[in-house]
Amino acid sequence: MQWEEGGRAEPPRFECPVWCALCRVGRARIRQVCQRGRGVLGLSADMLSIKLPQLFDIHQVPRVFREDGIISGYRHPRSSALDCILSSFQMTNETVNIWTHFLPTWYFLWRFSVLCSTLNFLSESYTWPLLVYMVLICLYPFTSSCAHTFSTMSAEARHICYFFDYGALSLYSLGCAISYGSYVMPDCWVNTWLHRHFVPIAIGNTLVCTSLSCYSRFLELQFPRKSKILRTGAFVYPFIFDNIPLFYRLLLCFGGSCSHTEALPSHCYHLLFAFLTCFLFASHLPERLAPGRFDYIGHSHQLFHICAVVGTHFQMEAVLADMTSRRAWLAAHSAVPSFLGTVGALALGFLLNLIILAFFSAALLRAPSHSGLYHITKHQPSAECKEH
Numbered sequence: 001m002q003w004e005e006g007g008r009a010e011p012p013r014f015e016c017p018v019w020c021a022l023c024r025v026g027r028a029r030i031r032q033v034c035q036r037g038r039g040v041l042g043l044s045a046d047m048l049s050i051k052l053p054q055l056f057d058i059h060q061v062p063r064v065f066r067e068d069g070i071i072s073g074y075r076h077p078r079s080s081a082l083d084c085i086l087s088s089f090q091m092t093n094e095t096v097n098i099w100t101h102f103l104p105t106w107y108f109l110w111r112f113s114v115l116c117s118t119l120n121f122l123s124e125s126y127t128w129p130l131l132v133y134m135v136l137i138c139l140y141p142f143t144s145s146c147a148h149t150f151s152t153m154s155a156e157a158r159h160i161c162y163f164f165d166y167g168a169l170s171l172y173s174l175g176c177a178i179s180y181g182s183y184v185m186p187d188c189w190v191n192t193w194l195h196r197h198f199v200p201i202a203i204g205n206t207l208v209c210t211s212l213s214c215y216s217r218f219l220e221l222q223f224p225r226k227s228k229i230l231r232t233g234a235f236v237y238p239f240i241f242d243n244i245p246l247f248y249r250l251l252l253c254f255g256g257s258c259s260h261t262e263a264l265p266s267h268c269y270h271l272l273f274a275f276l277t278c279f280l281f282a283s284h285l286p287e288r289l290a291p292g293r294f295d296y297i298g299h300s301h302q303l304f305h306i307c308a309v310v311g312t313h314f315q316m317e318a319v320l321a322d323m324t325s326r327r328a329w330l331a332a333h334s335a336v337p338s339f340l341g342t343v344g345a346l347a348l349g350f351l352l353n354l355i356i357l358a359f360f361s362a363a364l365l366r367a368p369s370h371s372g373l374y375h376i377t378k379h380q381p382s383a384e385c386k387e388h
């Protein structure tokens with residue numbers, strides 16, 4: 001949008017009908033009105049023209065913003081919130097990261113709204129684990145999309161954005177545990193010690209997962225390998241715990257004693273995509289093999305996002321299939337899910353995770369600039385960036 005200068009000096013008249021806007025006189029009057037409006041608001045023409053933010057190469061941004069194998073397409077490390085939002089419509093090395101989690105958020109919200117119209121989430125306690133799971137599979141891609149959008153406002157903002165991203169992923173693992181504990185548990189494990197303590201252990205796991213993944217950011221610059229191993233382990237550990245009942249069910253199937261098989265293909269597809277997600281996150285392929293070739297499209301984080309949401313889609317289908325096909329059996333052999341064990345567990349996990357995020361954010365803001373969290377200075381972009 002560009003507000004243009006010029007026009008006649010006479011005061012604008014507002015009785016002009018719509019058709020006159022199409023003629024020359026009408027356009028001139030619109031210009032006058034715009035000019036007067038701008039004068040009243042005290043805005044300059046520059047402020048009303050939208051300019052896409054400038055992009056930078058890897059050597060122009062502080063180390064904390066650099067990604068392995070990504071050479072170009074970096075946003076300014078002190079972008080404004082508006083610049084960050086605008087950059088999601090500009091091709092940067094984060095654009096596809098933003099959209100590959102923003103669009104799936106709407107897909108999962110749509111699936112959730114359809115379930116809301118077909119199931120009775122308010123009064124049927126059997127559906128509460130699914131309710132918690134659906135909330136969390138909408139929350140984690142949305143949080144991730146916001147984190148990628150606003151991560152270049154400052155070094156501190158970048159860390160805090162990703163703290164929230166990790167917190168949402170960690171809560172998603174709790175959602176998986178709540179739904180798996182209620183619908184996916186093998187027949188022979190129902191009412192066992194593990195079944196009764198599955199959700200409380202998963203709450204503990206989210207605390208470990210969030211703490212380790214946030215802490216890994218403090219090691220990122222000085223010990224990048226340790227940081228990567230710690231962060232990968234932080235997410236793999238709750239994933240393995242959540243999937244123990246499923247692994248056992250698959251093991252039983254290989255042994256020839258399968259029951260409730262409707263959901264198993266979707267479970268297998270989910271595991272396949274989960275494996276791919278983990279591989280892409282840890283390997284940084286393909287950009288590691290050809291640095292600079294995949295800066296905008298095709299780098300590992302984008303593929304990681306896509307595999308994560310496709311995996312979540314299959315997981316959701318599997319949970320829905322188990323929930324439907326095992327309903328009668330579970331109703332006869334186990335207690336109905338309680339409010340405390342589902343929504344209550346989510347609320348507790350949410351609260352405890354917020355406390356952890358607040359703790360790490362406070363520690364980050366108190367950290368001195370020589371702690372290794374920042375590259376050149378704590379509050380300024382690199383010298384090269386300041387030139388632009």
Ligand SMILES: [Zn+2]
Pocket residue numbers: 097144148301305
């Ligand atoms: Zn991401």
